Amino acid sequence: MSTAMEASDGHADPGSYPLPRGPRVNLGCGPVMPRDWINVDGSRRAWLVAHAGGLDRRLVRLGLLRATAFQKGIVHHDLRKPLPWARDSLAAIYSGEVWEHFEYEDARRLTEECYRVLRKGGVLRLCVPDGVEFWENYLVMFLEEQAREPASRDVARLRRHVRMYFDDICTRPPGLKSFGHFHKWQYDEVQLVDLFMRCGFKDVSRQAFGVSRIPDIGALERSNFLIVEGVKP
Template identity: 30%
Template sequence: MTEQTERFPGWDWDDQDGLAARLDDFSAQVATCDTLEAHPGGLPRDHAGFRELGLTGIEFAAFRTAHPEGLGTDLTALRGTGTVSGTGSRTEPGTLYRVDGDRWFTQLDIAEPLPFADASVDWVYAEHLIEHVTMPVAVGWLREARRVLRPGGVLRLTTPDLARYLAGYVTGDGFLTKHRRRLTTLGFGPPMPARPAFLVNQIFRYYGHQWIYDLDELRHVLTLAGFAPEQIRHCAYREGVRSDVADLDTAFRTDETVYVEADR
């Protein structure tokens, strides 16, 4: 029995439904922290409420945002594995939590209206989130993000770049091989098959992905959401109008990612 078989018994990269169930289990395992404390004052509802908590923006798809002035959110519940006070050991929608004593979190579904007033925050950030929902849901969420941004605020999105995958497939420039190695180091399963067609298909079909974007497709949905074309710009890794927000980009995804900002 090989080491990979021992670590991942019964794993089959060709079984999409089976891998979806494994991913759900994996997500639940990583959605943990040491301590959770329910905030008695509830969610901030407007700009004044955010500022009272020392918050300036929202990071979506983040159990524990790296931004010291950010509110982290995710659809998946966050579990406390250590001392828990104020409520149970699992987050519930509609409640604001202090995570490990130094970050804020609330459980949100981006398919629903955001529970915040217009012009509540200065920035919104989402890394590799938009591809996990259908386009209508994405447009609805982007409209909500625009609504809660203050005038002069910025939305920063990152997502897998369809153009990069297709260029790698057509040219054989080594991108797909490099990407396969990167995913292996993440530890979610044994090494993927090296077949180029598989490595392109997995970005469409795995991880709960619903729609894959290139730069033009991002411009399209942002425009549908109300951002003016001249407000939308292509950015580089960790480069943007706000360095504190751009610095939320994670290094291990740079090989596959397109970065876009839109101003309110």
């Protein structure tokens, strides 16, 4: 795939890339459900809305459930299983803050599935928390506290940052607080670009928030974290 559609800084030119025709899929959509996209989520609440919407609404009226952002048309799917689309059938796939919730090998298999179902020229775009930023922030805090006299150091701020890692990021075996809500891997640009390339994608690069080969990415993207995009050749 030619890189002629990219700007001089290496980022995709959003106004010129010829995205192929076909459905576009928003994997792990959560409350972000733009029109003209197939919105997919694997949560129990998404299952209830997808398969028993009337029951969901009754439970909300009775005060047994809170109102949900999931709407009629939500597709429930366990992303650990093969994607429910034919080979070479989709134009684009976006996923925001989802890949980090899988063990690395599960994420690799899911990336391969995205490659399978995308058409030639189709685009995969992922947004995940940036591990480099996490540890850079820790290092800044560490150096600030190290420069102070021991008696005046705020050790608690370092402990809070480390605790965040073990509470929200550190891998947990299945069954031990591992229901998809905790991070099971920490990515950086090198790892994520490599994952794309290992699964067959070309023209893989980090992209800026809101800058994409996918023309209406602003309808989906909510986080300015580590964003990587690649093309199926």
